[in-house]
Amino acid sequence: MPIIDKKLSITTDSKCDLCTGSLCCTYITEEITIPRSKAEFNHLLWQISHDNVELYKDSDGWTLLFKTMCSHLELDGRCGIYEIRPDICKEYSNNYCEYDVPPEEAWDLHFTNHADLYAYVQKRFKKWP
Ligand code: SF4
Ligand code: SF4
Structure with missing residues (x-):
């Protein structure tokens, strides 16, 4: 049985070593303009129909x-291009990150598939399509 050091304190220096899934390297996000029209939601329905694409507000x-x-x-969770990693990776702080709090906790809306978003647009628009 592994010996767990309960005195191990989590600091910004040790946190990434403890984050076995390297969570911040497992996704990308792209902010979009606020969707308002049926056409915009129709486009999002197409995008969210693809595997591993989700939408949140x-x-x-x-x-x-x-x-x-x-x-x-x-x-091993390390970056294979550490010296030349993109700026967004260099600038990312682990001071308060996914390891501390699941990002989902701050989301008002979250759609993981076409059915989720389709149900939403049917409520949002009196007539859909
Ligand atoms: S910055 Fe946060 S999410 Fe990324 S590897 Fe470090 S602890 Fe994990
Ligand atoms: S380039 Fe390196 S630090 Fe940036 S997301 Fe990929 S593995 Fe993570």
């Missing part, structure tokens, strides 16, 4: 979420 607006692991993430 939070206090910042609407965002497409692509659950796709970075091809540079190595089996």
Whole structure:
């Protein structure tokens, strides 16, 4: 049985080593303009019909979420291109990240598939399509 060091404190220096799934390297997001029209939601219905594409709304607006692991993430959780990783990776702070709180907790709306979003648009628009 492994010995667990209960005195191990989680700091910003140790946190990423403890984050076995390297959570922040397993998805990308793209903010979108606030969808209002039927045509815009129709387009989102197409996008969300694809595997691993989700949609959420939070206090910042609407965002497409692509659950796709970075091809540079190595089996040990390290970045395979650390020295030349993109700026967004360099600038990402682990001070308060997915390891601390699941991002879903801040989402007002979350759609994981076509059926979810279709049910929403049917309520939102009196006539759909
Ligand atoms: S920044 Fe956060 S989510 Fe990313 S590897 Fe470190 S602890 Fe995990
Ligand atoms: S480039 Fe490196 S740090 Fe950036 S997402 Fe990929 S594995 Fe993670």
